[in-house]
Amino acid sequence: MRLKNLVAIVTGAASGIGRACALRFSEEGARLVVADINGADLDETVALIQAAGGEAVAVCSDISKEDDARRISATAVERFGGIDILVNNAADFTTFSVEDASMENWQRVLGINVIGTAMVAKHAIPHIRTRGGGAIVNVASTSGVLAQHNFATYNSSKAAIMTMTRCMALDLAPSNIRVNSVSPGCVITTATEREWVRMGLTREEWTVSAAAEHMMNRVGEAREVANAILFFASSEASFITGANLMVDGGRSAW
Numbered sequence: 001m002r003l004k005n006l007v008a009i010v011t012g013a014a015s016g017i018g019r020a021c022a023l024r025f026s027e028e029g030a031r032l033v034v035a036d037i038n039g040a041d042l043d044e045t046v047a048l049i050q051a052a053g054g055e056a057v058a059v060c061s062d063i064s065k066e067d068d069a070r071r072i073s074a075t076a077v078e079r080f081g082g083i084d085i086l087v088n089n090a091a092d093f094t095t096f097s098v099e100d101a102s103m104e105n106w107q108r109v110l111g112i113n114v115i116g117t118a119m120v121a122k123h124a125i126p127h128i129r130t131r132g133g134g135a136i137v138n139v140a141s142t143s144g145v146l147a148q149h150n151f152a153t154y155n156s157s158k159a160a161i162m163t164m165t166r167c168m169a170l171d172l173a174p175s176n177i178r179v180n181s182v183s184p185g186c187v188i189t190t191a192t193e194r195e196w197v198r199m200g201l202t203r204e205e206w207t208v209s210a211a212a213e214h215m216m217n218r219v220g221e222a223r224e225v226a227n228a229i230l231f232f233a234s235s236e237a238s239f240i241t242g243a244n245l246m247v248d249g250g251r252s253a254w
């Protein structure tokens with residue numbers, strides 16, 4: 001077991017990649033604090049972990065609110081005595097061109113994806129430092145390095161996460177806290193389901209067209225991204241910090 005006796009926070013764990021990551025970490029022996037704005041589905045994640053014999057506690061929270069961000073770490077310390085790993089996975093999917101985006105659209109997507117990520121980390125870092133070090137993994141996206149029509153808001157937020165990851169890695173290296181990001185290609189989750197509904201496509205039509213953007217001619221599975229996050233979180237990545245790993249079936253290299 002690669003995370004035995006470690007305490008891990010995963011945000012955005014009510015569905016998709018966050019849920020897969022929480023389940024994967026639990027399989028590897030971690031005790032989980034799972035956070036999400038969607039309390040009902042978050043409780044289902046906890047139930048799935050417990051049914052498989054793991055330990056998890058849910059914190060229904062909006063990461064764009066600092067009190068909520070603070071409560072996530074406070075719960076980890078209260079319930080499990082500290083924090084070793086933080087996975088910043090929660091995200092908002094507001095996608096507009098610069099011409100079409102309102103001030104509110106920008107404030108929402110940057111408030112959750114960039115500032116929310118920073119606030120969750122801000123309140124977790126002192127506790128990870130107290131343990132003598134640990135790992136933070138931020139979920140960015142191929143969208144952070146690619147241009148896509150009418151995606152300026154979301155893509156800007158994901159590029160910011162990659163830069164923030166490198167800055168955090170530099171600031172936290174003396175504290176023995178490694179900070180890395182993973183950048184998924186297209187993965188079927190509730191987020192992509194909303195996307196094909198918005199585009200007026202069926203799941204099959206969207207999958208075929210999204211797959212064609214990847215060298216491997218398929219979309220990814222949430223568990224495949226969870227495995228990459230697990231690698232960064234584990235001691236197997238002990239000499240890696242400030243890195244971004246594309247988990248994208250060759251999408252960005254094409």
Ligand SMILES: NC(=O)c1ccc[n+]([C@@H]2O[C@H](COP(=O)([O-])OP(=O)(O)OC[C@H]3O[C@@H](n4cnc5c(N)ncnc54)[C@H](O)[C@@H]3O)[C@@H](O)[C@H]2O)c1
Nearest residue numbers: 012015016017036037062063090091141186187189190191
């Ligand atoms: N699915 C993909 O194709 C894909 C591709 C690249 C990157 N990503 C990234 O992967 C991560 C997970 O996305 P997903 O596809 O699993 O989507 P998802 O919608 O299934 O999961 C995102 C979760 O974040 C939660 N969330 C949203 N706003 C929140 C807030 N303010 N506070 C707390 N929780 C909040 C949602 O409730 C949801 O459960 C995101 O960072 C996303 O940008 C996804």
